[in-house]
Amino acid sequence: MQHHPLSLQQLQESFTETYPAYTANEAVVEANRCLYCFDAPCIKACPTDIDVPTFIRKIATGNTLGAATTILESNLIGHTCGRVCPVDELCVGACVLGEEHRPIAIGRLQRYATDHLYQRGVMPFDPVPGVGKRVAVVGSGPAGLSAASELAKRGVTVDVFERSDLAGGLSTYGIVVMREPVTVSLDEIEFVKRLGVKVHTGVEVGRDLDPQRLVAEYDAVVIAAGTGRVPDLGVPGEDLEGVIEALPFIAATKMAEKDGLAALEQVPVGNEVVVIGAGNTAIDAATIAKRLGAERVTMIYRRSRAEMTAYDFEVRFVQNEGVDIRLMTQPVEVLGVDGRVTGLRCVRTELGEPDAGGRRAPRAVPGSEFVIPCDQVIKAIGQEKLATLFASFGVATERGYVSTDAELRTSNPTVFAAGDCARLEGEALTVTAARDGKIVAQAIAKQFGLPTKVVSRGSVDRRNVVGRPIMGAPERAPGGVSSEAPAGPAGGGRG
Amino acid sequence: MADLTTDFAGVRSPNPFWLASAPPTNSAYQINKAFEYGWGGAVWKTIGDPVLNVSNRYGAFEFGGNRLVAINNVELISDRPLHINLREIAEVKRLWPDRAVIVSAMVSSTPEAWKTIVQQIEDTGADAIELNYGCPHGMSERGMGAAVGQVPEYCTTITGWVTAVSSLPVIVKLTPNVTDIRPPARAAVAGNADAVSLINTINSIVGVDLDSFELRPNVGGKGGHGGYAGPAVKPIALHMLSQVASDPEFAQARLPISGMGGIQTWRDAAEFLLLGATSLQVCTAVMHYGFRLIEELTDGLSNWLDEKGATSVQEVIGASVPRISDFGDFDLSFKSVARIDDDTCIKCNLCYVACDEGAHQCIDLTVDGAIIDPAAYAVASADLPHHASKPQPKVREEDCVGCDLCSLVCPVDGCITMVTVPPLRPSVTWNELVRTRPEVTTDWDAMLEYRREKGIDIH
Numbered sequence: 001m002q003h004h005p006l007s008l009q010q011l012q013e014s015f016t017e018t019y020p021a022y023t024a025n026e027a028v029v030e031a032n033r034c035l036y037c038f039d040a041p042c043i044k045a046c047p048t049d050i051d052v053p054t055f056i057r058k059i060a061t062g063n064t065l066g067a068a069t070t071i072l073e074s075n076l077i078g079h080t081c082g083r084v085c086p087v088d089e090l091c092v093g094a095c096v097l098g099e100e101h102r103p104i105a106i107g108r109l110q111r112y113a114t115d116h117l118y119q120r121g122v123m124p125f126d127p128v129p130g131v132g133k134r135v136a137v138v139g140s141g142p143a144g145l146s147a148a149s150e151l152a153k154r155g156v157t158v159d160v161f162e163r164s165d166l167a168g169g170l171s172t173y174g175i176v177v178m179r180e181p182v183t184v185s186l187d188e189i190e191f192v193k194r195l196g197v198k199v200h201t202g203v204e205v206g207r208d209l210d211p212q213r214l215v216a217e218y219d220a221v222v223i224a225a226g227t228g229r230v231p232d233l234g235v236p237g238e239d240l241e242g243v244i245e246a247l248p249f250i251a252a253t254k255m256a257e258k259d260g261l262a263a264l265e266q267v268p269v270g271n272e273v274v275v276i277g278a279g280n281t282a283i284d285a286a287t288i289a290k291r292l293g294a295e296r297v298t299m300i301y302r303r304s305r306a307e308m309t310a311y312d313f314e315v316r317f318v319q320n321e322g323v324d325i326r327l328m329t330q331p332v333e334v335l336g337v338d339g340r341v342t343g344l345r346c347v348r349t350e351l352g353e354p355d356a357g358g359r360r361a362p363r364a365v366p367g368s369e370f371v372i373p374c375d376q377v378i379k380a381i382g383q384e385k386l387a388t389l390f391a392s393f394g395v396a397t398e399r400g401y402v403s404t405d406a407e408l409r410t411s412n413p414t415v416f417a418a419g420d421c422a423r424l425e426g427e428a429l430t431v432t433a434a435r436d437g438k439i440v441a442q443a444i445a446k447q448f449g450l451p452t453k454v455v456s457r458g459s460v461d462r463r464n465v466v467g468r469p470i471m472g473a474p475e476r477a478p479g480g481v482s483s484e485a486p487a488g489p490a491g492g493g494r495g
Numbered sequence: 496m497a498d499l500t501t502d503f504a505g506v507r508s509p510n511p512f513w514l515a516s517a518p519p520t521n522s523a524y525q526i527n528k529a530f531e532y533g534w535g536g537a538v539w540k541t542i543g544d545p546v547l548n549v550s551n552r553y554g555a556f557e558f559g560g561n562r563l564v565a566i567n568n569v570e571l572i573s574d575r576p577l578h579i580n581l582r583e584i585a586e587v588k589r590l591w592p593d594r595a596v597i598v599s600a601m602v603s604s605t606p607e608a609w610k611t612i613v614q615q616i617e618d619t620g621a622d623a624i625e626l627n628y629g630c631p632h633g634m635s636e637r638g639m640g641a642a643v644g645q646v647p648e649y650c651t652t653i654t655g656w657v658t659a660v661s662s663l664p665v666i667v668k669l670t671p672n673v674t675d676i677r678p679p680a681r682a683a684v685a686g687n688a689d690a691v692s693l694i695n696t697i698n699s700i701v702g703v704d705l706d707s708f709e710l711r712p713n714v715g716g717k718g719g720h721g722g723y724a725g726p727a728v729k730p731i732a733l734h735m736l737s738q739v740a741s742d743p744e745f746a747q748a749r750l751p752i753s754g755m756g757g758i759q760t761w762r763d764a765a766e767f768l769l770l771g772a773t774s775l776q777v778c779t780a781v782m783h784y785g786f787r788l789i790e791e792l793t794d795g796l797s798n799w800l801d802e803k804g805a806t807s808v809q810e811v812i813g814a815s816v817p818r819i820s821d822f823g824d825f826d827l828s829f830k831s832v833a834r835i836d837d838d839t840c841i842k843c844n845l846c847y848v849a850c851d852e853g854a855h856q857c858i859d860l861t862v863d864g865a866i867i868d869p870a871a872y873a874v875a876s877a878d879l880p881h882h883a884s885k886p887q888p889k890v891r892e893e894d895c896v897g898c899d900l901c902s903l904v905c906p907v908d909g910c911i912t913m914v915t916v917p918p919l920r921p922s923v924t925w926n927e928l929v930r931t932r933p934e935v936t937t938d939w940d941a942m943l944e945y946r947r948e949k950g951i952d953i954h
């Protein structure tokens with residue numbers, strides 16, 4: 001272990017963004033392919049309702065700052081989303097050119113636009129006078145930042161409390177460098193701060209701050225704390241040296257990148273690595289192990305492909321990296337010599353009846369045990385819920401998650417929850433966290449008697465545009481009512 | 496394979512494609528190269544009085560990421576010494592006896608000046624002379640080019656001077672910078688021209704630089720109108736060609752027309768032929784892509800002629816001229832409606848917004864056959880098949896006025912077709928109404944009565 005067969009230069013090349021930034025010409029050529037659909041499905045497929053055709057048209061006309069503004073109007077963490085969104089499942093998957101043509105590369109264009117704005121340090125939103133309300137946000141990941149910035153745009157005073165040294169949560173620590181370099185996340189936090197949000201890092205609510213005090217002192221509190229540590233496997237040998245958690249492993253490479261990539265050589269990686277789990281985090285950990293120079297990386301998962309939460313494109317990606325995926329395989333013991341990992345004893349599984357969550361439960365197949373030799377085991381089997389924190393806020397939970405209403409209000413009417421800590425259903429994506437932030441901000445604004453929608457200069461909410469008939473004009477209803485038909489009541493035109 | 500040989504007022508060329516008088520025909524080097532590629536002919540860049548050029552000379556009209564949808568220029572006639580041009584013309588003609596070598600000329604408006612240049616051109620062995628009555632800048636201020644072309648009397652007079660002394664066919668090149676191109680064309684006939692060519696470039700300002708506020712092209716901080724050419728001018732050229740080709744007075748003289756203005760592909764070429772052009776001239780496309788284009792032009796044209804069963808290019812020249820008509824003679828009872836093919840429709844709904852906001856409100860958006868409010872309808876999330884969940888545009892055919900806008904904006908070829916439907920009433924034209932029911936054409940009450948009588952419903 002800890003041997004690095006790769007040169008620093010090889011490491012650095014492996015840890016740069018997978019897709020190069022579009023050049024201005026590439027962006028304009030791609031933007032000009034967009035049909036500018038009327039009721040564009042990409043908008044409706046975006047959890048944050050970004051007006052995609054409008055921002056793309058602005059790129060095509062050379063109004064790139066305007067394009068970025070359109071994006072940020074709908075999603076204040078659009079700088080991250082342009083890089084990390086599973087666009088094939090969302091906007092790009094909905095593109096009308098997808099069926100027989102090549103869909104528009106919406107994610108790359110979004111990144112081009114927000115990069116343009118960030119590189120110039122432009123703040124496209126006018127300062128908003130304070131409204132005399134204070135909100136505390138617990139956690140500075142995507143959900144917390146989205147909620148905080150949306151509230152700041154409405155003139156609310158926001159304090160964000162973050163237990164880590166750096167703000168940004170998953171964007172800063174958990175998204176692999178190849179998808180999102182650390183600077184993207186850190187720049188985004190600076191942008192949010194410029195909107196007026198105060199971010200307090202190194203402050204853990206529940207340890208350094210009393211949750212009840214927050215509830216008492218602030219007009220509202222948003223819990224956007226994400227999830228906790230990886231649970232124990234519950235098998236012998238788990239405490240051997242060489243058994244690690246996926247997220248700190250990924251975070252180590254993020255911090256190395258932040259400090260100039262040379263520190264990548266210090267990130268411990270095995271020669272033969274087993275990653276336990278098959279979600280996004282497992283994919284990322286396996287990718288990183290391979291890129292750090294592991295000879296053989298094997299992902300094991302106790303269910304079948306159908307139950308895997310990773311997307312097809314992620315599975316293809318990690319397979320292209322040279323990672324083996326062994327399905328229907330469950331660990332039963334971590335083997336070791338002299339306190340260090342030497343292998344993982346596994347058992348084959350078969351699937352039984354669906355469990356409470358609807359997924360078929362795996363059962364060990366008797367007599368099918370085998371050993372995968374390895375010198376590092378990475379646990380990526382999901383994260384624990386922050387039960388203690390939720391309890392100290394006194395909010396109701398369900399299956400470990402904070403339970404909320406449709407406006408993400410908890411059992412305490414001044415306490416809200418957003419992001420993964422309240423993700424009872426639906427996908428745990430950065431963009432759904434961004435949407436949660438918007439929902440929470442709207443709900444809180446409504447509670448404060450503020451306008452729920454904030455529309456900046458020059459933009460129109462097209463959902464408010466309806467055709468109004470001229471007084472006295474014959475009504476024309478859809479379905480072929482002609483002018484020969486009797487005139488309808490005024491105001492009865494087509495919507 | 497169809498015969499592309501062209502005979503234009505006695506000037507023969509192996510195909511109808513000539514390089515227009517312009518920068519690509521500035522020198523023997525260029526024209527020799529063009530002929531090696533297979534161009535049928537070339538009209539030498541205009542020779543004449545001494546000039547000095549400026550820089551920059553060209554500006555581009557770009558659209559939707561496409562370069563050079565049109566080009567504008569303030570370049571003048573040839574700035575190479577006259578004797579060098581004449582020597583090179585002679586050399587090119589000697590090397591290429593089977594190609595059309597035509598010399599464009601423009602000199603001061605005196606009979607002596609024209610007589611001299613005609614003799615000099617004849618001495619080169621060139622096949623024909625083209626009189627440049629079209630250049631819109633630089634020369635027109637000196638009483639040449641468009642200054643002649645815009646005044647039919649001058650056009651007749653000068654053409655007469657040239658035809659009186661020339662043994663070569665004389666082609667008069669017409670300027671489009673007039674309200675009606677027919678009087679100058681008739682003037683050329685009156686001056687005993689052997690043919691006309693059209694169009695020359697159009698007056699234009701091609702753009703303004705949004706950083707410096709300078710015009711394009713920018714000549715030391717100043718800019719001015721220049722000649723506009725390239726794909727974007729084709730519809731204007733086709734219109735002017737159709738006007739001349741269908742003019743009874745011009746038709747009597749039976750003069751051939753050399754068509755130009757935005758020809759870039761064989762398809763453009765075929766349209767010029769159908770509207771009555773016998774030879775075709777190309778400039779901007781070559782300035783953009785080079786002489787190699789000739790392969791695509793001749794091959795495409797030849798394949799199209801074969802497909803149409805034509806054995807020679809002659810068979811299609813003017814084939815669409817009998818269809819050139821006027822609004823007053825259009826059948827008011829003709830009816831077509833838009834029909835959308837649901838299977839190839841990609842549901843971009845550009846037809847919907849175009850019809851609803853830009854036309855006549857007769858397309859609805861539907862889901863499972865039911866009309867929906869487009870603003871309120873949400874496309875399903877990631878897990879559902881997107882295609883199936885997108886609203887489908889549907890035409891209310893009884894309301895459709897047959898304007899064709901929807902099919903024009905549709906990005907899928909063949910998805911929206913305009914279907915001719917049986918007329919609801921007997922054929923009638925506006926001109927017939929003017930003759931038979933004049934009150935209908937001047938009085939709204941009479942018009943409404945007429946509509947009621949004929950059952951004409953306009954929503």
